[in-house]
Amino acid sequence: xxxxxxxxxxxxxxxxxxxxxxxxxxxxxxxxxxxxxxxxxxxxxxxxxxxxxxxxxxxxxxxxxxxxxxxxxxxxxxxxxxxxxxxxxxxxxxxxxxxxxxxxxxxxxxxxxxxxxxxxxxxxxxxxxxxxxxxxxxxxxxxxxxxxxxxxxxxxxxxxxxxxxxxxxxxxxxxxxxxxxxxxxxxxxxxxxxxxxxxxxxxxxxxxxxxxxxxxxxxxxxxxxxxxxxxxxxxxxxxxxxxxxxxxxxxxxxxxxxxxxxxxxxxxxxxxxxxxxxxxxxxxxxxxxxxxxxxxx
Amino acid sequence: xxxxxxxxxxxxxxxxxxxxxxxxxxxxxxxxxxxxxxxxxxxxxxxxxxxxxxxxxxxxxxxxxxxxxxxxxxxxxxxxxxxxxxxxxxxxxxxxxxxxxxxxxxxxxxxxxxxxxxxxxxxxxxxxxxxxxxxxxxxxxxxxxxxxxxxxxxxxxxxxxxxxxxxxxxxxxxxxxxxxxxxxxxxx
Numbered sequence: 001x002x003x004x005x006x007x008x009x010x011x012x013x014x015x016x017x018x019x020x021x022x023x024x025x026x027x028x029x030x031x032x033x034x035x036x037x038x039x040x041x042x043x044x045x046x047x048x049x050x051x052x053x054x055x056x057x058x059x060x061x062x063x064x065x066x067x068x069x070x071x072x073x074x075x076x077x078x079x080x081x082x083x084x085x086x087x088x089x090x091x092x093x094x095x096x097x098x099x100x101x102x103x104x105x106x107x108x109x110x111x112x113x114x115x116x117x118x119x120x121x122x123x124x125x126x127x128x129x130x131x132x133x134x135x136x137x138x139x140x141x142x143x144x145x146x147x148x149x150x151x152x153x154x155x156x157x158x159x160x161x162x163x164x165x166x167x168x169x170x171x172x173x174x175x176x177x178x179x180x181x182x183x184x185x186x187x188x189x190x191x192x193x194x195x196x197x198x199x200x201x202x203x204x205x206x207x208x209x210x211x212x213x214x215x216x217x218x219x220x221x222x223x224x225x226x227x228x229x230x231x232x233x234x235x236x237x238x239x240x241x242x243x244x245x246x247x248x249x250x251x252x253x254x255x256x257x258x259x260x261x262x263x264x265x266x267x268x269x270x271x272x273x274x275x276x277x278x279x280x281x282x283x284x285x286x287x288x289x290x291x292x293x294x295x296x297x
Numbered sequence: 298x299x300x301x302x303x304x305x306x307x308x309x310x311x312x313x314x315x316x317x318x319x320x321x322x323x324x325x326x327x328x329x330x331x332x333x334x335x336x337x338x339x340x341x342x343x344x345x346x347x348x349x350x351x352x353x354x355x356x357x358x359x360x361x362x363x364x365x366x367x368x369x370x371x372x373x374x375x376x377x378x379x380x381x382x383x384x385x386x387x388x389x390x391x392x393x394x395x396x397x398x399x400x401x402x403x404x405x406x407x408x409x410x411x412x413x414x415x416x417x418x419x420x421x422x423x424x425x426x427x428x429x430x431x432x433x434x435x436x437x438x439x440x441x442x443x444x445x446x447x448x449x450x451x452x453x454x455x456x457x458x459x460x461x462x463x464x465x466x467x468x469x470x471x472x473x474x475x476x477x478x479x480x481x482x483x484x485x
């Protein structure tokens with residue numbers, strides 16, 4: 001095994017171009033587990049800890065450009081207002097020790113269906129900035145990024161530089177099912193974001209299909225129901241039948257398996273419950289801010 | 298490969314380090330610091346918790362090569378770290394400027410040093426049973442009291458949520474952290 005220690009992003013890209021089999025390591029919270037358990041013996045480890053750019057973030061007009069190695073602890077601390085869904089998801093990651101090391105780049109690189117960040121990224125809307133020495137930068141829409149179980153859209157010579165996450169324009173929620181509060185790999189997880197600017201709702205489901213997925217049919221149904229009922233303007237309570245139908249469609253959009261953490265049937269049921277709850281929480285919050293602003297006017 | 302870094306305030310060098318080796322292995326097997334415990338090797342138990350540039354991390358998940366040129370504090374250096382922090386606080390100076398421990402004590406291995414307030418509180422509160430989880434808990438609890446001098450019970454539970462103990466049921470550990478926080482408050 002060789003340990004590559006690039007001191008800059010350019011050096012990292014050059015190293016990855018020269019050694020496409022090199023496994024990038026930043027927080028190490030996935031890679032080191034595989035090495036410790038002898039599940040993986042990469043020819044090259046590509047250490048990204050020295051690449052300072054990866055630990056920075058920029059808050060722009062419409063989105064946050066989040067460096068791939070920004071640890072979850074920093075997201076929780078500094079980006080709660082801009083990225084509430086991702087901040088909530090970050091809270092559920094493992095333990096303080098892991099949140100001090102792990103970041104979204106690793107979650108995307110590993111592309112496990114159980115990765116905690118994915119539902120939040122899918123719901124908020126995001127693009128993954130990847131780069132290679134040969135072809136430069138490309139932005140991969142999050143909807144196209146996950147290509148299979150632990151597979152993603154990266155080419156062998158590419159590295160993840162950052163993720164551009166749309167800033168919240170409305171309430172966002174994140175919910176995760178596990179056996180305890182800390183140190184839990186999700187049995188399943190659900191992210192939901194209201195986008196009042198475009199009058200749309202976006203979702204993200206974790207651990208209930210071969211890849212993280214959006215519940216597209218459920219979103220279409222809900223967007224139409226909210227529009228037809230004039231809910232965005234009136235801010236009235238969402239009809240229970242609409243919430244129920246949305247939950248059922250979310251559950252139906254899963255393609256889960258039975259495994260040690262839970263059965264497919266349980267996952268489908270839990271996704272439906274989380275869909276209904278996160279919709280209720282976010283919608284109540286949306287109604288609250290509407291009432292507050294009307295009261296002030 | 299060779300790895301050079303600082304452990305408990307002292308420059309260290311490890312030779313013939315395997316590229317896939319963890320910081321935990323280097324500390325225990327190459328530098329003679331067995332205080333950090335090796336249990337799950339997957340970041341679940343927190344027994345191997347150390348401070349890396351001040352931040353609590355699982356040393357089993359840090360590749361040895363990643364610590365090149367960086368600063369590590371293990372449980373062996375905790376008493377010295379706490380003493381320097383207290384001295385710096387009293388004199389209003391930053392940590393690195395504060396005076397090193399003196400006398401026959403070894404700040405590197407912790408031999409002969411007095412216990413840190415958190416260590417003493419764990420003993421006094423009966424928070425140590427088999428002791429295997431204790432080093433990781435001490436490092437995590439000490440960091441909590443550094444960043445949150447008056448933690449709520451929720452803060453303590455959250456800060457220690459990455460450290461598993463299979464003996465105590467955690468109540469005595471909670472008592473110990475409360476005790477250490479109270480003593481720390483009195484001392485100021």
